[in-house]
Amino acid sequence: MLFYRAAVDLPRSTLNYVAGLIRRRRKAIGSPWRRLNPGQQALLVLVYLRKGETFSEIAAGFGVSTTTAWRYVEETVMLLSARSPKLRRALRTAEKNGLHDLVPAAC
Numbered sequence: 442m443l444f445y446r447a448a449v450d451l452p453r454s455t456l457n458y459v460a461g462l463i464r465r466r467r468k469a470i471g472s473p474w475r476r477l478n479p480g481q482q483a484l485l486v487l488v489y490l491r492k493g494e495t496f497s498e499i500a501a502g503f504g505v506s507t508t509t510a511w512r513y514v515e516e517t518v519m520l521l522s523a524r525s526p527k528l529r530r531a532l533r534t535a536e537k538n539g540l541h542d543l544v545p546a547a548c
Contacts, residue, residue, distance in 0.1 A: 447502075449484075449491050459483035462520045476505050477513065485510060486517040 463479040466472075477485065485503045488494065489510070494502075500510035526534070535543055 447488075447492070449488050451487055451491060456480065456483050456487060459487060459517065459521070462524070463517060466516070466520055476509060477503060482513050482517065486514050489514050490518075 460479040460483040463482050467475075467479065475482070481503065485499055485505075488502070489496075489499050496507045496510045496514070499514075500507045503510065505513075532543070
C-alpha cells in the first residue's frame with residue numbers, strides 16, 4: 442500500500458473546535474491513553490467527512506486500524522451532533538432571520 446500526504450480545505454479554527462470537544466470528552470470520561478491525540482483524531486474525522494475517503498484509507502493514513510478509525514469518527518460525530526441546534530430551533534431562527542427556503546448541508 443502507498444501512503445501520501447494531502448491537504449484539507451478547512452480553517453484551523455475548525456480543527457481546534459473539534460479537538461476541544463474531543464479533549465473535554467476524554468477528560469470527562471477519564472479516558473485512558475489513545476493512539477491519536479485529540480488534534481489528530483479531529484483531523485482524521487474532518488478528513489473523513491470532507492474528502493469522503495473510506496475507513497481503510499483514513500486508517501492507513503493515520504496509522505490506526507480500520508475499526509479504530511470508525512470508532513473515532515462515530516465518537517466525534519456524536520459529540521458534534523450533541524452541539525448542533527435541534528430542527529425546531531433552527532427553523533425558528535431561520536424564520537426570524539427572513540430565510541424562507543432551507544437546503545440541508547450534505548456531509
